[in-house]
Amino acid sequence: xxxxxxxxxxxxxxxxxxxxxxxxxxxxxxxxxxxxxxxxxxxxxxxxxxxxxxxxxxxxxxxxxxxxxxxxxxxxxxxxxxxxxxxxxxxxxxxxxxxxxxxxxxxxxxxxxxxxxxxxxxxxxxxxxxxxxxxxxxxxxxxxxxxxxxxxxxxxxxxxxxxxxxxxxxxxxxxxxxxxxxxxxxxxxxxxxxxxxxxxxxxxxxxxxxxxxxxxxxxxxxxxxxxxxxxxxxxxxxxxxxxxxxxxxxxxxxxxxxxxxxxxxxxxxxxxxxxxxxxxxxxxxxxxxxxxxxxxxxxxxxxxxxxxxxxxxxxxxxxxxxxxxxxxxxxxxxxxxxxxxxxxxxxxxxxxxxxxxxxxxxxxxxxxxxxxxxxxxxxxxxxxxxxxxxxxxxxxxxxx
Numbered sequence: 001x002x003x004x005x006x007x008x009x010x011x012x013x014x015x016x017x018x019x020x021x022x023x024x025x026x027x028x029x030x031x032x033x034x035x036x037x038x039x040x041x042x043x044x045x046x047x048x049x050x051x052x053x054x055x056x057x058x059x060x061x062x063x064x065x066x067x068x069x070x071x072x073x074x075x076x077x078x079x080x081x082x083x084x085x086x087x088x089x090x091x092x093x094x095x096x097x098x099x100x101x102x103x104x105x106x107x108x109x110x111x112x113x114x115x116x117x118x119x120x121x122x123x124x125x126x127x128x129x130x131x132x133x134x135x136x137x138x139x140x141x142x143x144x145x146x147x148x149x150x151x152x153x154x155x156x157x158x159x160x161x162x163x164x165x166x167x168x169x170x171x172x173x174x175x176x177x178x179x180x181x182x183x184x185x186x187x188x189x190x191x192x193x194x195x196x197x198x199x200x201x202x203x204x205x206x207x208x209x210x211x212x213x214x215x216x217x218x219x220x221x222x223x224x225x226x227x228x229x230x231x232x233x234x235x236x237x238x239x240x241x242x243x244x245x246x247x248x249x250x251x252x253x254x255x256x257x258x259x260x261x262x263x264x265x266x267x268x269x270x271x272x273x274x275x276x277x278x279x280x281x282x283x284x285x286x287x288x289x290x291x292x293x294x295x296x297x298x299x300x301x302x303x304x305x306x307x308x309x310x311x312x313x314x315x316x317x318x319x320x321x322x323x324x325x326x327x328x329x330x331x332x333x334x335x336x337x338x339x340x341x342x343x344x345x346x347x348x349x350x351x352x353x354x355x356x357x358x359x360x361x362x363x364x365x366x367x368x369x370x371x372x373x374x375x376x377x378x379x380x381x382x383x384x385x386x387x388x389x390x391x392x393x394x395x396x397x398x399x400x
Contacts, residue, residue: 001384001391002034002095006112007102008076010039010056014279015221016302017128020188021102022051027380029053036094038087038108040076057090059083059108079107087111091119097391100383101125101159104150104176113157122390123159124184124383130171130299146175154179160390162186162383165322167299181395184386185324188302189379192370195283195310203288206281208272213244214353217289217312219282219303221251228258230317231293234346235267242353245270249294250285252276286310291335291352291359293345305374308334308366313359315348317341326373333365 005025009018021037029035035054040061041047048057059078091112099116101109104127116123131142131150154176161180163169164187172183201211209215216238220226231247238245247270253259262268277285286292292307293315300314300322307314315335320328330336335352337344352359 001028001097001387003028003036003387004091004094004096004099004112005035005037005054005102006039006099006106006108007037008040008061008078008106008108009103010037010042010058011051012045013042014276016188017102017126019279020126020128020302023189023191023376024100024380024383025054026052027376028384031380031384033384034094036090036096038090038112040078040108042076059086075106077107078111083107083111084114088115091115096121098387099123100387103128104154105129105131105145110153113153113159117157120394122394123157124162124387124390125154125159125180126162126164126186127168127172128164130168131175143175151176151179158395160184160386162386163324164188165299166319166324167322169324186379186382186386187323187326187374188305189376190302190305190309190370190374191376192309192367195286195306198283198285198287198310200284200287203281203284203286206277206284207246207248207274207288209246209248209288210244213246214242214290215288216245216247216315216349217285217292217307218247218249218294219251219285219292219307220294220301221276222249222253222255222258224255226294227255228294229261230340230342230345232258232262232265232267232271233342234349235262235270236265237343237346238349238353239267239270241350245290245353247271248285248289249273250275250277250282282306283310286312290356291315291349293349305370308363309370309374311360311363311367313352313363314366315345315352317345323373326369328369332362333369335362 005021007021009015011018011022025035025037037054037056039058041058061076061078064075099112103109131146158181160182163183163185222228262271289312291313304314317337317339320336328334335348337348
């Protein structure tokens with residue numbers, strides 16, 4: 001197949017969707033498919049390059065200033081008068097059989113969706129992020145944007161949508177019902193070999209933590225829906241039993257309220273914020289961690305699965321049925337409590353730190369779950385099955 005992978009976020013930019021779209025693109029190419037990546041310019045990355053058999057084309061872009069409305073991310077957009085013409089020329093030359101998009105609110109998704117509609121090319125869309133915000137003003141604004149910008153475009157292009165977890169399934173059915181061809185359950189994929197390559201001593205050096213102190217690692221950009229406030233508010237109870245414990249936050253800080261809250265609670269000495277780090281450092285930090293915990297939003301994402309793959313026990317709040325059809329048990333495979341339950345989070349962090357041997361067994365069980373259900377090779381093959389089915393059984397031609 002000739003497959004176009006579309007994502008405004010793509011390496012060298014870091015982030016869950018960037019890494020997954022890159023891994024899938026390389027996986028498609030490694031299996032003999034022709035792959036073209038369409039993305040937005042980022043920093044000094046070349047406008048065009050080949051990476052592991054994948055042609056990557058970066059369109060000129062402007063950066064939306066960081067704001068709560070932008071989910072506190074610096075989002076790159078490629079929209080300009082020449083985009084439609086240049087994109088059509090590129091894709092007409094490539095002659096795609098199918099387009100795999102990432103991100104429902106990105107302009108390259110909208111532009112390639114319009115192209116696919118004009119050329120009757122099937123589309124698979126992976127939705128990585130829910131347009132949600134804990135602040136009421138922004139929550140209403142996101143609902144409005146979903147209804148006026150995203151949903152109408154989905155209705156016109158009618159893509160198949162990838163459902164990655166139970167929260168996303170609920171979100172899609174509430175916001176986009178009737179605007180898609182069908183739903184396909186495919187979990188996030190991770191590379192177990194890579195995350196298991198870390199050195200614990202090197203990880204402690206990177207974290208700035210001594211050899212015996214428990215490390216509560218928290219991986220992922222700090223944004224309003226993953227603000228780390230719950231972790232910081234759980235820290236006093238954790239430090240009362242484990243005074244040497246350290247919370248190590250890894251990821252760019254777009255939203256710094258957790259640091260201010262740590263000062264207020266008198267626990268700032270136990271919080272190490274490393275900022276964004278090279279991807280190659282993540283396995284070392286995971287190897288050094290006693291536990292990983294960062295999901296103060298809803299849902300278990302790539303960082304959680306990479307931690308599980310490394311055998312690092314995860315403490316989270318959310319739904320134990322987060323992954324449809326993949327059962328997990330609190331205390332056996334993961335330490336899980338209800339969303340917003342700070343006392344429950346502190347209790348499970350202490351439980352994990354109290355008994356290192358029992359916690360190690362939780363990590364081993366989580367590792368086995370990833371091998372069975374979330375290994376990148378399995379997830380890549382499942383995506384190719386769906387893409388092949390879309391090509392073999394296209395939807396009826398749409399009226400223009």
